[in-house]
Amino acid sequence: MQLFVGYILCFVTPVLTSPGFDPCNDYTILDEPWRATNYTDNFSHCDSHVSWHGWYRLLYHGQTIRMPEECVRSSACGTAGQLWMNGHHPRLQDGIVTRKICKALAWRSCCFLRSPPIQVKACPGDYYVYKFVAPNGCYYAYCADVKTISTNVSPTSAPVQTSTVSTNPCDEANCVEDEVCGEVNGIYGCLCKKSHHLPAPESFGLVATCHNSSCWISLSRCLLFEAGFPAQVLHLSDVNCTGTVQDGRVEFHFNNDDQKCGTVLKANKTHFIYENSIEGKADSAEGLIISRPRQLSLQFVCEYPIKRNASIGMATHVLKSVIHLKLPAAHGTYQVHITPYKDTEFTQQFSGNETGQPDEMMCISVDVEGVDSRQFSSVLDSCWATPVHDSTSSTNWDLITNQCPNPKDGTVKVLRNGVSTSSRFSFRMFTFGETPSPVYLHCSLHLCPLESNSCIPNCDHVHQHQAHTSAGYEDTVTVSYGPLFHGIHTDMLNVLAPLPKRPSPKL
Known part of the structure; x- marks a missing residue:
């Protein structure tokens, strides 16, 4: 069976x-x-x-x-x-x-x-x-x-x-409050108390969290035992990666350093995926001659979306912003930090009490945290500015297009892109029209696997560079912050929405 x-x-x-x-x-x-x-x-x-x-x-x-x-x-x-x-x-x-x-x-x-x-x-x-x-x-x-x-x-x-x-077999079971000692297939262990709320039985109450190429998975011990799988027979894809029992749950962990545990990294058009499985076999012995072995294979994935969009409001208060994104599989997260600086050495951040002046040098750092920097780099696909806090505004100005500086704006310099999980560029400040106006900056980026890809864009003028990612916008979102003026103190405002196709630049 x-x-x-x-x-x-x-x-x-x-x-x-x-x-x-x-x-x-x-x-x-x-x-x-x-x-x-x-x-x-x-x-x-x-x-x-x-x-x-x-x-x-x-x-x-x-x-x-x-x-x-x-x-x-x-x-x-x-x-x-x-x-x-x-x-x-x-x-x-x-x-x-x-x-x-x-x-x-x-x-x-x-x-x-x-x-x-x-x-x-x-x-x-x-x-x-x-x-x-x-x-x-x-x-x-x-x-x-x-x-x-x-x-x-x-x-x-x-x-x-x-x-x-x-x-006494029940002395060794160490059941918790939601469990009761009992026997399944001749083995004593912890059964689920029916009077308590049970986790999802179809997935054995699986709870998983992923961060920076590491994953923590736990299952309900009593649900596993009732299905005929004691905790000691379970392991990850690597049989040496067994679980530990904590508070009535069987916990597993893998990472990309010293405990890979058979994890496989794959990719599709929209996500990088870490795959592993919890496996085990149990024997329902019915005498000395026959037995009925049973097998469990519980497969799970940790998904990291390739492409993300981030926005930051740059007006009277320019602040470092952190974007927290929840991933669709196994609750994985990574963060995108967008930080404006005054100098090309990236040592002097804007204090939050200053206003960018026209023609003033603005240096932008876009940093990704929560993914393994030995496996991935981040690539800025495009960055643009709008006079309102709307990334889809028909009034906009391109700074980076197809991963390279907009040739129509001679002040843009891409200082780092596709090398690591930190991208940097600079441009000179401007206004929309002749009167002072707020400027909002928006960037779209994707993750690139370093092992089998050339992630650094070719912005040679001889070669018309084309973005080489196959990832589309299906899973992208726009995350906006601000506005932080009009005398209102707001630390963070998250606006999550599907990203429509952006209009062509128009002034």
């Missing part, structure tokens, strides 16, 4: 021991029948919640037993994930050795995931002691191989303690 859900928008630590210490004489006994490889009553036990300390010796009904050295069948050892030792047990002369631990998941492989390594020592009397550590995730537990049972129980020279591992 396959459950498919579509798109939803080693290093070894040195062994330090005190002089004269011998773990063969100082250990704790683990004599729990459910650890045996022939135990199949339930799968609820978990060793990640045990406070492991010191060394342990495995017994089975008082008889010496050791860990398995080969893959363990599913539904054994009283757990959903059987831990076995990947390597041979040491000899007496070997002393303390380190061995890898594998997690057996029958539907993937015998060593599907690796747990932290443990230390092992052979002791006189043909038994072994293990320095166990908490495995990564639940439900996983250390197994005892019934094929190695020996009646030789050697006496020890020091008192021996017996482990007190909790066998």
Whole structure:
């Protein structure tokens, strides 16, 4: 049975021991029948919640037993994930050795995931002691191989303690207020309380946030468990990227630095898209002979629109403006900053109390934040001015067209474009008509992938440059700020509207 859900928008630590210490004489006994490889009553036990300390010796009904050295069948050892030792047990002369631990998941492989390594020592009397550590995730537990049972129980020279591992499966579930402990397919976990408001079951209550090529995704643990998928069987496209449980939700995270987790970057005409998926398989065991594995594939995307439009009102109060844009998929955001400066070194911003004078040099910086600058640059496609706070005004003057200075305005200089996520240009201030008038500046830009594109515009006069982006205006918006005069103090005014086709320049 396959459950498919579509798109939803080693290093070894040195062994330090005190002089004269011998773990063969100082250990704790683990004599729990459910650890045996022939135990199949339930799968609820978990060793990640045990406070492991010191060394342990495995017994089975008082008889010496050791860990398995080969893959363990599913539904054994009283757990959903059987831990076995990947390597041979040491000899007496070997002393303390380190061995890898594998997690057996029958539907993937015998060593599907690796747990932290443990230390092992052979002791006189043909038994072994293990320095166990908490495995990564639940439900996983250390197994005892019934094929190695020996009646030789050697006496020890020091008192021996017996482990007190909790066998109540609900103690290990750690359910929150909206959950209740229960059993699904022979495994104990947290079910959703029907008296509480449930998140969207069709998407397992998915909540995702994307910013700067990073994404945080969380799902409802109880909805997943009710569908037969415990949190410990889930991972991103990269099987090593597993989730963590926080406040009843299973959380995943990937980024573009050290935790890519199988994320794929794609592009269409309007968006750059980061794709990944939450995957997992669970086995509904119904005995020793048959099982019915189920598969989950929850695919999601983080979309960043290629093209954006921004406007800033430049009159008596010229302020740095920040545009916050919500993206359509996975709540991703990036910001566009438009800042006017007085100098070409871009060190002196307008204070907000000054009025631009005719023929005064105006230097504009348009900065994009919230996307990975190693993958993208921003390209100014066009910038224009209007005498009113309306980017579609029929009275307008082009400053940048087709990513290059308007040849009709000899004062415009494009200082940086397509190089990074910061674009810069300058022009000399003017008025519409002979009397002083406010001037409003509007810019349209798009993101360009650096890996396979030449993002720097060619503004050579010999070559008539044409914009080379295939992105249209389907997803663009105009974001306006101001006006900030007439004695009204306004920090920010957002006007979001589809951008119609702009009229040709006309004075």
